[in-house]
Amino acid sequence: MAPWLVRTSSQLVRRAARRLLSPSQHRRHRAPAPWKLCSVPPVPRTTSPAAGGGLWEFCSVRRFTGDSSPAAASTAEDGLAGGELELDFPGGKVSFVAEMNFLPESQKERINCYRVLDDDGRTVSGSKFQEVSKEMALKMYSEMVTLQIMDTIFYEAQRQGRISFYLTSHGEEAINIASAAALSIDDIVLPQYREPGVLLWRGFTLQEFANQCFGNSLDYGKGRQMPIHYGSNRLNYFTVSSPIATQLPHAVGAAYSLKMDKKEACAITYFGDGGTSEGDFHAALNFAAVMEAPVIFFCRNNGWAISTPTAEQFRSDGAVVRGQAYGMRSIRVDGNDALAVYSAVHIAREMAITEGRPILVEALTYRVGHHSTSDDSTKYRPVDEIEHWRTARDPISRYRKWVQGNGWWSDSDESELRNSVRQELLQAIQVAERMPKPPLTELFTDVYDEIPSNLREQERLLRDAIKKHPADYPADVRV
């Protein structure tokens, strides 16, 4: 019989005997220990995190050694001695308790939210944040403005029928730009679809954005995807794929490849509050924790998944509390505070890379725009709520106040910037619109690395059909 079983049964006998004599002795186990997120318990690692090769040792726990996992090896806080009141199960030791206490479904207090700037753009006293240089601060600001204008103008272009579809990141400019600014170009970005700002930060030009939206022959996607499905392997930004949360396991895979290559880089993946309901969310977080993969899981909790508010999406306290369920560190930040987002991602990245662990960042924000051009959100939420967040809680104006407060920006800089971006965009749209669409051959290439015979045959049939009935096919598509 297994030793633990023997010990346990004799323990049970002794404990039963004790219970009869003095029930008061067990009162200290009554209350469940509160979840402590502020202090991360030191997890003993059997491999030392030494410099160099030691960083990338794979998970120290092997299933077949029979050892307890490192997390459970940390002794219980009550300082029990001799293992008398402990049970040994696969997974490690646990203290037992004679009273039945269910963990509450939520904590009394919601998890606190990290912020650096108050609503007037002044740093909150005592706030700790990552300093930024004037150059960096101004670059962040102007990219946030650029993103806002880009969204506005492309949205208008869709309304005018010039592009078929668009979705904006209004209200989430700080998330987009500040998180991108905290990363290096080697960090791999796996977006959902509301993060073009990350690509903008990395150097994707307005013309390149326009080309993709118009699906012209200069589009890197060769006209195969809807607007806003940008991708650039040069800038380490994975092509947007419409299904929700499929990019989360991809991120774990990308981090796995970084780990294999021992690179000083991490993967970061973005998703919304709605994406946390997908099965891929659960498994990706679980995998990343088990594999100790350097991924940042960035949740843009903007309150709405099309028309589904968060109250109908989940009953947990947002996404941040789920980190601990997977054995992962997490933090909640004010997503409309550029400096808070910047600082949190900066530190998360450091932890992910140096400690080889995933981090969950939940940024609270609000989706000011409609879900997309196919949505009218006034149908399911009050207009004054939208207005409030669009004006009083705007991340750009808040950050602008801080930048201007430092004497780094002026009103004339502002109007100059806005004008030039607007001009550049209108120009880019005109150029993109006039550019021809990809030729017919591109319908059949890249399905495989080389065109197979069946696709060649299908292409031939299509060309024949067009030759025979040219009037039935658009004249401006190159054959």
Place this chain on the structure above:
Amino acid sequence: MAAASSLHVAAPVATPRVGSSAGNRSASAARGVRVAAAGSGAARAGGRLVARAAVAAKENSPASAASKSDGHEVLLFEALREALIEEMKVDPTVCVFGEDVGHYGGSYKVTKGLAEMFGDLRVLDTPIAENSFTGMGVGAAMKGLRPVIEGMNMGFLLLAYNQISNNCGMLHYTSGGQFKIPVVIRGPGGVGRQLGAEHSQRLESYFQSIPGLQMVACSTPYNAKGLMKAAIRSENPVVLFEHVLLYNLKEKIPDEEYVLCLEEAEMVRPGEHVTILTYSRMRYHVMQAAKTLVNKGYDPEVIDIRSLKPFDLHTIGNSIKKTHRVLIVEECMRTGGIGASLRSAIIDNFWDYLDAPIMCLSSQDVPTPYAATLEDATVVQPAQIVAAVEQICR
């Protein structure tokens, strides 16, 4: 009766095939000639990366070129493992993901010993979330790795359908060629011995529509090793279908390195009267029926199509032009199976050469029952194949 020296002409270089640049490769797939055949088979190397011609040393093959060594006997699962080991040794980007593939060695022992050889990171045990570890494979592939993703049973890969269809098959295309997905997705499928409905699935029918995927089915240790290597080296996502009942097949395979062509069919038994197209386990039922048929005076030509997507219409077409009669024998269900697609491809391309309607023997459209007698009744048996040939050749 196939003449002793008749060799099925290897597909010439002009055959366009997925993943090859036509014209700069030596010849084509090796042909194995099996039991009931009197014919001989010469084997030649295929695949882009083979440095020298490999030879299949087969018993009863007088025409086979001289082999440098005698070869060694392996079981099919060992052949798959050999392929994995060889590729992992040569290419550090090849890695394996799956449930229990590491120290446990895989549920069919295909990955046994690999974790000790290559480490826990390259032979990765994953939690039970097929959609997610397949997604992980896609992400890793987009960053330059070459994952081999194992589904413990093909049926479980239905959970990975989202990643396979929406991402694996599509991302090379939708990214404009910027990201490629050179993954291999493999696992045991097919009807086993009383494994119940959920463990007896034939996923080739479900996957065949997905654009961007390639599908191959192995059936012998020789082609298992060659196809596994080719699949790993391919730049496209390849689904390699193994069969639960074939893992213990024994065969002598060459000691020299060889890689087979993913898009080619295998001539199993040349013949004159009827073309029988089959793959995976049904190959053996067909060959058993062939014995009976030969005794009855028929001369069936048996082709293991191996490549389920795309079909090797060149080999198949040459055969139909010779025999004018086609029988397809598959394990898929009737509706929407590989046979259904193959039939329509043959009609589209070779209608004028047919002297009889194409016959297709498939499993019924029922979930596979557990009871042994019922299970046997859902799988095409040699007696049915014999009857079908007799009917076609009337």
